[in-house]
Amino acid sequence: MSEKTINVNEVTFTKKDVTSDQMVKWCPGCGDHAILNSFLKMLPQIGKKREDIAVLSGIGCSSRFPYYVNTYGFHGIHGRAAALASGTKIANPNLSVWMVSGDGDSLAIGGNHFIHVLRRNIDINILLLNNKIYGLTKGQYSPTTPMGKITKTSPQGTIEHPFNPGELAIGAEATFFARTLDNNPKMMTEIMLEAEKHKGTSLIEFMQNCVIFYNGAHAYFADREFRAERTILLKHGEKMIYGKNNDKGLILDETNHIKSVVIGENGITEDDILVHNATTNDPGLHMMLATMGAPDLPVALGVIRSVESRVYEDQLEEIISDAKVNSKIKTVDDLLNSGNTWEI
Amino acid sequence: MSEKTINVNEVTFTKKDVTSDQMVKWCPGCGDHAILNSFLKMLPQIGKKREDIAVLSGIGCSSRFPYYVNTYGFHGIHGRAAALASGTKIANPNLSVWMVSGDGDSLAIGGNHFIHVLRRNIDINILLLNNKIYGLTKGQYSPTTPMGKITKTSPQGTIEHPFNPGELAIGAEATFFARTLDNNPKMMTEIMLEAEKHKGTSLIEFMQNCVIFYNGAHAYFADREFRAERTILLKHGEKMIYGKNNDKGLILDETNHIKSVVIGENGITEDDILVHNATTNDPGLHMMLATMGAPDLPVALGVIRSVESRVYEDQLEEIISDAKVNSKIKTVDDLLNSGNTWEI
Amino acid sequence: MANKENGMNEAEHVVVRFTGDSGDGMQLVGNLFSDSTAFAGNDFATFPDYPSEIRAPQGTVAGVSGFQIHFGHQAIYTSGDLADVLVSMNPAPLKKNLSTVKPGATIIVDVDAFTEKALKRAGYDSNPLTDGSLDGYNLVEAPITSATEKTVMELGIEKKMASKFRNVFALGIVFYIFNRDLKTADEFFEKKFAKKPLLVEANKKVLRVGANYADTIEALSSHRINVHASELEKGRYRNIIGNTATAWGILAAMERSGRSLFLGSYPITPATSILEELAKWKSLGVKTFQAEDEIAGIVSSIGSSFAGAFAVTSTSGPGLALKSEAIGLAVITELPIVIIDVQRGGPSTGLPTKTEQSDLLQAMWGRNGESPVVVLAANSPSNSFYMAFEAARIAMEHMTPVILLSDGYIGNGSEVFKIPKVADLPKINPPIAQANDPDYQPYARDERLVRKWAIPGTPGLEHRIGGLEKEDIYGNVSYEALNHQKMTELREKKVRNIANFIPLQEVYGDTTGDLLVVNWGSTYGASHEAVDELRKEGKKIGMVNLNYIHPMPRNVAEIFAQYKKIIVPELNLGQLVKILKVEFPQFSYHQYNKVQGVPFTKSELVNAFKNLL
Amino acid sequence: MANKENGMNEAEHVVVRFTGDSGDGMQLVGNLFSDSTAFAGNDFATFPDYPSEIRAPQGTVAGVSGFQIHFGHQAIYTSGDLADVLVSMNPAPLKKNLSTVKPGATIIVDVDAFTEKALKRAGYDSNPLTDGSLDGYNLVEAPITSATEKTVMELGIEKKMASKFRNVFALGIVFYIFNRDLKTADEFFEKKFAKKPLLVEANKKVLRVGANYADTIEALSSHRINVHASELEKGRYRNIIGNTATAWGILAAMERSGRSLFLGSYPITPATSILEELAKWKSLGVKTFQAEDEIAGIVSSIGSSFAGAFAVTSTSGPGLALKSEAIGLAVITELPIVIIDVQRGGPSTGLPTKTEQSDLLQAMWGRNGESPVVVLAANSPSNSFYMAFEAARIAMEHMTPVILLSDGYIGNGSEVFKIPKVADLPKINPPIAQANDPDYQPYARDERLVRKWAIPGTPGLEHRIGGLEKEDIYGNVSYEALNHQKMTELREKKVRNIANFIPLQEVYGDTTGDLLVVNWGSTYGASHEAVDELRKEGKKIGMVNLNYIHPMPRNVAEIFAQYKKIIVPELNLGQLVKILKVEFPQFSYHQYNKVQGVPFTKSELVNAFKNLL
C-alpha cells in the first residue's frame, strides 16, 4: 500500500479545538452524530495542522458536516462535492482534504464527479454516508435504496436496481475502498486513519442510519446482535474468517464464486480459507467481496481495496517542476515575445 | 439470458430503406462508416417495423449517426443521450431504441446518465463508439485515453487513469456488456443482434478508429495481423480458447487471477481451461475479463456479460396496470372529488 | 369585533396560528382546524412554516414549527398577516411569534412548558407570562401538559406518551373559541386510527377536555369569535395545497389532451411534492421518473415528448439553472414540455424552505442563444390548477416549452378550491401528424407557425431532429446564414404569437385612476387585499395580475395607459419591472421590493401604495 | 486603386481570401501571407472560416475552408467585407464566395480543377470560367495542379504528393501581386521541415514557380497592388489570435496578482483553444484541469479559488448554461472567478462554429435568485488580452465572479498586437486576510463592500462558507428575514459599486451629434469603420464601445444625452438594447440586428446608420 507518513509531532490540537461552535442540527439518534464524533476524534491523529485541513461537502443532511468541524470548510452545492474537493486539492496539495457526502449527493446528482475523482486518483478522503435515502428532502428513494422499497416517490415500491457504492467505485478504478458501520466508533476511526494514509482517493462507505426516513436500513447486518454472523472484517494478509465463534470462512467454489463454509465441516480447514489481498490491482475478487451479502454471505467491512497507483496532483506538480526547468518560457514576457514578432 | 423473440415476418424493409438521404460527413477512413454500415445491415433483421425504431444520440462525431438512419431519430445534446433514450423508451416501450454515443459523450459529460441507465436496466441498446479521443472538437483526450498520451489538452501527456467502459458498466450493475472491433462487420452485426435480443440495457463497446486524431488507438490488438493472438472471442458456455492455432487458453491461477496458458504445455489440457459463463450475476469474473489485456492477456471480445434481471419499463407498466385495476381513482374527476370535500 | 350575538364576537375574518416545536404536531392540528373551517362554510387560506432541518433542536427559536390559517366571511386571498389567536406550546414559539400578533389577541400558552430551563433555551431572560410583556393581550395560561397527562393516564396510556396528545388539547381550546363542531376532528381520528380504538378514544377525549377547559375559564368566555359562513358560489369545494393543485392541473390536462403523462424530475424543496403527488396516480396511467439529477429530469422528459407523451419536469431555482441547456434543446426541436419552477430564496442554495420570486429573469432569459419560451405564473394555490392546465395547453398546442412559475408560498400554502368538472375544461388539441401524410415535413408550419408532432410508431413520418440549426420546412441540419436568421425569427414570432391565444388581461378594481398595481405570482393575495382596503378608503386604484408574462396579453399597454402611476410589488429586487421596461418603455414604474423569504403583508402594501396616492 | 507607381496600384486597404477544400491547406498559406503582411509593416486582421466537420466532403460547397486577411495603410478594425483578391482552388469555393467578391477583383482559380465532375459536385450547371459569369472580374486561370506536379516531380517527388504543394503555388501568385518578399515563407519552411530538406526545397521552389508564373501573365501585371506600411506606434508587434490573447491576458493577470492559476474547463467549440493554450504553459506554474463536464469545470475552479488560486473557467454558450447553478455558488460565497464565454450561434447546439452575440442576457440574468455578477466584453482579438486582464483584476480585487464575453469571430480571428510589458500592467491586489488576524470575520467588508480572502493553510483563519444564506459579518448560516434582505442588497451594491473602479466610457468620433452608435463585442470593427466612413461624409456621428456591461461606466447616460438618436447594432435579436432599456429608460433606442452566424459588414452598417441620419 502506498502510504503517507504521519508526523504526529505536528499534532497541535485536540478534539475540542476542531469542534466548531455551531449547533449540531441532525435528528436525535441520527447516525451522522457518531460519524462526526469519530471524525473529530480522529483528526488530531493525522499529523496535520488545523489550518491545513479542509472539509468539503455537497448538500444533504450528511453534507452539513463541515459546519461542525473547526477547520477550513466548504458546504458546496448538491452533487458537486467531488469537483469542489478536486479543485481545492489540486490547487493546494499540502491540504488534507476530506469530502463528506450522502448517497444522493454522490451517487445520484453527483455520480459523474464521483466516478471521475476516483479514476483520477486525487488524494482526497471521501466519507460516503450511505443511509439509502434522501434525508434532507424528507424521504425519497436514492440510488442505493433497495428494490421494492416504498418511499415518498415510490408509493408502489422502487423499480430501480440499487448501486453498490463499492462495486461502482471499483468499476471506476478506485484505488481505496473501505466499509464501516456507524455504530462502531473504533472501526470508524481506524478506517479513517487508513484512508488518510492512503495516497490517492480513498472512499469509505459508512452504513449510516437515518432514524426518521429509513430506520434500520442496515439493521440486518449492522445490529450488534447479528453483526458477528452477518459481517466479516477484512484485513490485508489475513484469512477471511468470521462468525461469533470465528468458525466461518470464505472460499472460492468450483464455479469461481465466493462461498461461506464452516471450518471443521466437510473437511474444510483454515488452510482452505481465502487470504485477503487488498493490494492486488485485479478488480475481480474485490468486486466479489464488495458485493457479497445476504442471504448466504456476510457483508464485507474494513479495507477491501487499497492499491498503489499514481496520484493526479503529484504528476501535475512533477510536470510543472520539469517544465520550469526545461522550458524557455519562464515569464509571461517571454511568452508574449516568443515566435514571430517584429519591431516598428 | 433473457431474450426477446424476434418476429422476422415483420421485416418490411431493406438496408436501403433505412439509409437516409443525408450526406455522410465523417472523415474518409473513420471507423464510424463501417459501424454505420453494419448497423444498417442489421436493422432489417430485428423484426421491428421501421416506424418502431428510434435512434438517439448525444454530440460528437459518432453522435451524428441518427442523421444517416432513415427511422425516427434524435441528435440530442452533449452527454445526455442516455437520459433522452430513457425517456423515449419509457414513454413508448414498444419502440426498439438505439443510442449511439462516443467515449466523451457517454463517459465524460454523460457519465452519470450512462451509469444510471445501466443500473435501471431500461431496455435500450447502447452503441459506444470508443475512439479514445474527442473527435468532433479536434483531438482532446477523453476519459478512455491511455495515461501519458499527448493530445491537444495534454501537451505533456495525460495524467488520468482511463476508464475501462466494460469495467465501469459492470460496476454500475450492467446486465449486458459486449465488445467488438470496427473492422469486423460480421462480429458487429452478430453482437448488435444479441444486444437487441437482450431484455434490459445492452452496452456494446466498439473499438473505433479515429484516423485523424488517434489513428491506431486499438491497433495493438485490432490489427488483422495481431488479432488472433491478442484478442479472445468469448462465447457463453464455450472454453476460453484463442490464438492463431487455437492453442491458448485462460485459467485462474493460484492467486485467483486470470492467466494465459498454452494447451499442451506444462501439462495443461483443454479441461483446465475456463468455460465462459456470461449469465452469472456475479460480477467478479466478468470484471476480470472486461479489464484484461496487454501485455500478458488477450483483449476480450464478444458478449462478456448477459444476465437476466428485471427491466425498468416492464415493472412500471405492471404497476400501472395493477393500479388501474385496484385503485378507486379511475379519472381525474375521481381524484378531484376524493378525500374531504363539501357542498355549498 | 364589533357586535356580540349569542355571547360571540363577530368578525369578518380571523387569523389563527398554531406554533410549537417541530415534533409538537402543529401541522396536524392546523389541518384539522382547516377542515372544520371548511365545514363551517368559511373561505380560507393556510400556510405552514417549518424549519429546514428535519428535526430542528427542540425548544429553540430555530426549531419552531407553525401553521397559520386565515378564514373569513368574504373571499380570502392570503394566509393573513397578524394573528388574532396564537397557540404557543412552549416559550420559543412565543418569542418568535409575538411581534406578529395583533394587540388584544388571544394567546394560548402551555403554562406547564414555561419552565426556567425552557425559557432559557428560548432565549428569554425573564418569564414573559409574568414580566408584563403580554399585558395588552388576552393571555390564556392553560395547563396543557398536565391536563393532557391526566386525561390519557385515565385511559391507561403511559404518562410519557401524553406529549403526543398535547396538540389536540390545544385544538380543543381553539374549537371552543370558534364554536366548532368537534365531529370533523372525530371523523379524522376514527379514520386515521381505525385499527387502534384506544387512540381514537384518547384523542376524542383530550379534544373534549380541552374544549371544556376553555368553557370554564373566564379569559375566554368573552373572547369567542363568530365568523359567518362565506357566500361562496354554489358547488362542491375542497381544501387544496398549491403543489397538489399544480399536479392535478397537469393531470386534468393529460386527460383533456388524450396524451399519456411523463414526469421526469429530481427532488428539491419546495417542489418535491409535485413529483410525490404525481407518483401516486399510476392508476391514471401516469409515468413518473425520478431522475439522477435535474438534467436527466428534463432530458428524459424531452425524450418522452419526442415519443409523443405529454412531458413535464418540476423543480426549484437551482434545478431550473441546471436545466437551462436542455430547455434550449426543446426550443430548437420545438417539442412541447412544461417546466414547473416552484421558486425559493436564492442565490445558490440560498433559503431553500423560504419563498421568493427571483427566478423570473432566469425563466425569461437564462439560456444560451436566442431561446424564447413561454413564461406563466400561478398566483395562488387554487390558481395553480388552472395555470398548470394552461401551461400544458399552450405547450402542446403550440409545440413549445412553457415555464410555469410558482413559489414556496403558493406551493405549500392551501386554500379553498371549487372543484371543477374535467369535462368543462377546454379540450387540448396537439397538432399530431397523421400516418403516411405525404405532405408531412418536420419543420413545416401552420398559420400559427406551429410545426406538427410526428410521433415514433407512426408509419411514414420517420424523420430526424436535433439541437443543430434546422433547415426551414425540411428540418435537415443547416448552417446557411439566411436560414438561421429566418429560423431565429420564426421561433421568436411563434412564441410572441401565442398572445393571440390567451385571454385578454383583466383589471381588478378601478379601470382607470391614480394608481395601477401590477402584480405577478404569490403576491396577488396581499396586493388584492391592499387594493380592497384602499378602495374602501375611496382611492382610485386598480390591479392587474399577470398570469401570462411571456408573451403578455395584447391589451396590457392599453390598461397601463389608464393610470397616473404604476407600481410593481415583488419579492425580489425588481425583476418584472425589468421586463416591463423592455416591453413597454413608454411607461415609468415604481417598485416595491422585499427579499426576506416571507410574503408581503397587506399592511406594508397599503403603506407602499398610499405613498404614491 | 487610383495612382500608379512602379507599375503598382496603390490601395489604402485590401482584402485577400484564400479558399479551397478543408484539406487544401488554406489556413496554412493564409497564415504565411499574414506573416509576410506583418513584415511588410501593414496593420491587419484575419479570420478563418471552416466547416464544422473535421474533414468535410471534398469539392462540395459545404466542405469549403477559407482564410481571409484584411490589411492596410491605416489601422484595421475588421477582417474585411468584400474580397479584392480571391484564390479558389476548385469550383466549390468559387461558387460559395463569388457573391462576396468586389466587382473588378482578381480571382485566381486552379483551372486544372475545373473538371466537369468537379463542377457538378460544386453544384454548377455550366462552367463559370466560360459562361460569362466572371465577366466583370480579373480572372486568372492558373494551371496550379499541373504546374505544381511538374515542379515537384523534377525534384523526384511523386506526382500524387503534388497536391500537398498546390497551396504554395497559389501563395506565390499572391506574393507576386503584393510584391512580397519570399523570405518570410522560406524561413517558415526551413523551420517546419528542418529535418526534411527535400520538403524545404520543394516548397521554396513551388513558391517561386508560382510567383514567376504570375510575373509572366498579362492578367496580373496591371493588377498588382501596393499598400503602404502603416504608421503604427513604435514598438514590438506580433500577430495574435483572439483566444490566445485571452489566455495570455489571464497569464499576465496571474503574474501581476502573484496568485497561481487554476483553469477548470471542458472542451467546446469555439472556446477550446483557450484551454489548449493554457495547458501548454506549465512552465509558468499553470494548472489546467480538463474536467468531466462544464459543471465540474467551474466547481473545481471554485474549489481552487477557495484554496487561494486565481480561478478561471472557459466555455461557450451551452457550457455557460450548465455552469449557471455553480455561478450562484461563487456569488454567495463571494469567491473570485473568471468565467470566459466564447459565444457561438444558438439556441441549443445551434451553429457551433459560427459567431453570435446571443449569450448576453444569459450572462446577466441566467441564474436562480438575485445573483449579480460582473459582465465584461472583449471587442477584438488584441483587446481580449486586456479585457481578460481586467476580468481577473475585478474578480480578485472585488471578490466576485466575472463573466467575460468573447465570440467565435474574436476567438478565432487574429490581428496585429503591440506587445506590452507585463510590468507596465497594473498590479492586482487581492484582499488576502493575514494569519491570525484577530479581527478576521468571513463576511466582514471593507469600504468597497469587499470581504477578505482567507486562504486554507493560513493559521488562525479557519472558517466555513457555503451556498446557504450567510449571516452578515460572521458568515454563519442564517435564515433570518432581515439578514437575507441585507445580504441580497449588499451583494447587489458590491457589484454596482465596481462602476467606481473601472475607466470612464470613452467616445469615438463626434462627442455630440445626430447619431450615437452603441457597440459591444466583436461588432466593434465594423461599427468603427462604418462610423469613419460616415464621418468622412460629414455626418455628425459618434460611437461608444461598451467593454464594461455590468456595471456600466458612470458616464454612459451623460454621453447618451449628447445625441439625437441612438442605434445599437447586435448579432442577436437585441439583447444589449434590453439592458439599456432597463438601465437608462429615459432614452429610446434603435436596433440593427443580424443572426446569421457571420459578422456585420461595414457597408450594411453604413446603410443602417444612414437610415437614421
Ligand SMILES: Cc1ncc(C[n+]2csc(CCOP(=O)(O)OP(=O)(O)O)c2C)c(N)n1
Ligand atoms: C441542484 C439541487 N437539486 C436538488 C436539491 C435538493 N436536495 C438537497 S439534499 C438532497 C438529497 C439528499 O440525500 P443524500 O445526499 O443521500 O443526503 P442525506 O440527506 O441522506 O444525508 C436533495 C435531492 C438541491 N439542494 N440542489
Ligand SMILES: Cc1ncc(C[n+]2csc(CCOP(=O)(O)OP(=O)(O)O)c2C)c(N)n1
Ligand atoms: C455542453 C457541451 N459541452 C461541450 C461540447 C463540445 N463537444 C462536442 S462533441 C465533444 C466530445 C466528442 O467526443 P466523443 O464523445 O468521444 O465523440 P467523437 O467525436 O470522438 O465520436 C465535445 C467536448 C458540446 N457540444 N456541448
Ligand code: SF4
Ligand atoms: S433526516 Fe435522517 S439523515 Fe437527516 S438528520 Fe434526520 S436521521 Fe439523520
Ligand code: SF4
Ligand atoms: S475526427 Fe475521427 S472520429 Fe471524427 S469523423 Fe474524423 S476520423 Fe471519425
Ligand SMILES: [Mg+2]
Ligand atoms: Mg442519504
Ligand SMILES: [Mg+2]
Ligand atoms: Mg471519442
